[in-house]
Amino acid sequence: MNIVAIDIGGTKTLLTYIQGGSVVAREVWPSDFETWQALTDKVALFCKDRSFDGIAIASAGMVSSETITPLNTSVLSFVSQIDVRKEVERQFGKPCLLINDAAxxxxxxxxxxxxxxxxxxxxxxxxxxxxxxxxxxxxxxxxxxxxxxxxxxxxxxxxxxxxxxxxxxxxxxxxxxxxxxxxxxxxxxxxxxxxxxxxxxxxxxxxxxxxxxxxxxxxxxxxxxxxxxxxxxxxxxxxxxxxxxxxxxxxxxxxxxxxxxxxxxxxxxxxxxxxxxRFQADSGAMGAAIRLTETLKHG
Known part of the structure; x- marks a missing residue:
């Protein structure tokens, strides 16, 4: 199963393409996006020539199954007030899973x-x-x-x-x-x-x-x-x-x-x-991908 996994941290955002449980491609950006659309535009370019079964998002903050709310409001303001899961599924036409990055x-x-x-x-x-x-x-x-x-x-x-x-x-x-x-x-x-x-x-x-x-x-x-x-x-x-x-x-x-x-x-x-x-910087993205893979297999 192929998963696009995104880890949104207070300083950096990591985008990975995970194929068969291994990271085969990655990009890293500063988490200074002015809008949610600015982030998804980069994701769209990354996904352009890749087939994938779903998008897994790990993020800092209070993460429900639908939204991301920064607890530390000095960072990640661009994710506030966005129905993230709905927007991602609408834009990419694939299942999306949200989870706190540390979880x-x-x-x-x-x-x-x-x-x-x-x-x-x-x-x-x-x-x-x-x-x-x-x-x-x-x-x-x-x-x-x-x-x-x-x-x-x-x-x-x-x-x-x-x-x-x-x-x-x-x-x-x-x-x-x-x-x-x-x-x-x-x-x-x-x-x-x-x-x-x-x-x-x-x-x-x-x-x-x-x-x-x-x-x-x-x-x-x-x-x-x-x-x-x-x-x-x-x-x-x-x-x-x-x-x-x-x-x-x-x-x-x-x-x-x-x-x-x-x-x-x-x-x-x-x-x-x-x-x-063990996974160091990939831990959040990998965990989100594992969780989404399990959900899709047993869904």
Missing amino acids: AAAYAEFSEALEHQEVRPAGNLLFVTVSTGIGCGLVLSGQPMTSPKGLACHAGHMRGLPARFTPMEACSCGLEDCVENLASGAALGRLASHLTGEPLSAKELFDSRFDRELSRQLIQQSTTQVAHLVDTLHLSLDLDCVVIGGSVGIRDRYFEQLCIDISSLRRPVSPPVMKRA
Whole structure:
């Protein structure tokens, strides 16, 4: 089965053509589209000479079966107030599936872990992406967790722990102290810029030219917050496995410090297995494609 899968993130939009379960073509664009039509025009060009059975869309934000509503209103405003599924099916004449990007990524990683017999068919897996924002996806009893309004799994906007470096402004979710506002890649970039007086991104914290001690402190602020998030959800859900993804989360220094922080909690229960995302940047698109393929086969 051939699927066109789109992953709409806060910074980048990934378009893939997935044939027989493998990505065979891709394009990446900045997520700065002024209108929904601007995005679908690019999709139409990508699809022009390709046959496909459906379009799967993974997106940040509150994703229902019909629409996408950004919870962080500073990004992805072009998707608001659009009946996305209806518009895509009208324009392309193919079935369309919508799913939150982190939920899709969780399902892709779960499906891969299941194939390698690393989780039980009815296992529980948490996916955490640390990138522009902090997204969470859950697979519970072998099924991706979704909800009618699309709010499920937005754990990145839970309140975090008291932090050494506090943000200069509230997150658009309404909280100053949510995990995303304290620990995301965008948050780390803002904090680094404020502390140094230079415009910086989270990527530059991992550069050897950046002040090593300040880099360590900022990265550990993030890993401490994410470790708290993982611990809270593990105590609530009894997780078998936690997969970390995102452009910040998969960095060696970040992932290793996160594992140290989780181990240092010294809970009287076994911690979940910690893994880095296998599919990395393709996780969301791949999970959405797997879900749509299952829907079409059993539909």
